[in-house]
Amino acid sequence: MNDYDYVRETQFHNDNEVGKTQLSDLMTAIFEKYGIDFRSYAVSSLKRRILKQIKDEELDTIPQLQSQVLSDSAAMGRLLGTLTIHVTAMFRDPSFYLTFRKQAVPLLRTYPYLRFWVAGCSTGEEVYSLAILLAEEGLYDRCRIYATDVSDKVLEKAQSGIFPISSMQEYTRNYQMAGGHHSFAEYYTADTDFAVLRSSLRQNIVFSAHNLVGDNSFNEFHAIFCRNVMIYFNRTLQDRAHRLFYDSLLTFGYLGLGRSENIRFTRHEKSYEPVSPGEKLYRKIQ
């Protein structure tokens, strides 16, 4: 058994309740000292990440990690990086974008001006995918996309519009499957390591920090994408986020969720209708 397994065994299997209490104490201490609120995140995913951090920092216990992050803000920064998952891709789940293009765009076209919100946008791949799709559909010039995330660090990257060239092959495939009309290479210039997206794609995007745990609605939108974010939230926090999205969407606006997320069993289930079976794209109907 390696150290990681040992910590896992002792803290969460043999002594489950103690592990849970320590985890909850850690999250409360972080909230009180730094105002960062992970108290309502799903325990299973928090647990995995905390154990990873304990291992990476060469510590043994949750209380040791707690002392470390409370006395050292750089350690808190490292923990924040571990706790927030930033995995993303351009045109992730291409069929979602294809459905949006085919079924939502024709109705969105009827509005003179459009506002979109991409919540939990990570390093921006999803935002630029939406920008490309809207540009190809002739809607980009009359829209504004608000791209938000709780992490300033990812927002900085998102704003740069620079991505590893090694990802472009996958993104090209996704783009084509998502119904892309052009050659994907038209949207970036490439050097040895990086692809720099066309700056015109950034023109109507506003990047800013927004925390779904504590912040309020800031506009009314024609469509909101919040994909692969609420999967890390517990029920209470998911309900809070859904309330926020409901309040922020115009009637007949669209809500896009991640593949393993669902509107079913939430308080707002009846306020939406699915746009297409199998896709996590919903339309607000009441």
Ligand SMILES: C[S@@+](CC[C@H](N)C(=O)[O-])C[C@H]1O[C@@H](n2cnc3c(N)ncnc32)[C@H](O)[C@@H]1O
């Ligand atoms: C897995 S990424 C998803 C990125 C993108 N939406 C996608 O589907 O590819 C999750 C993002 O949610 C952000 N996030 C986590 N908690 C958040 C919160 N409370 N408020 C806003 N964003 C949050 C993380 O910082 C991370 O960038």
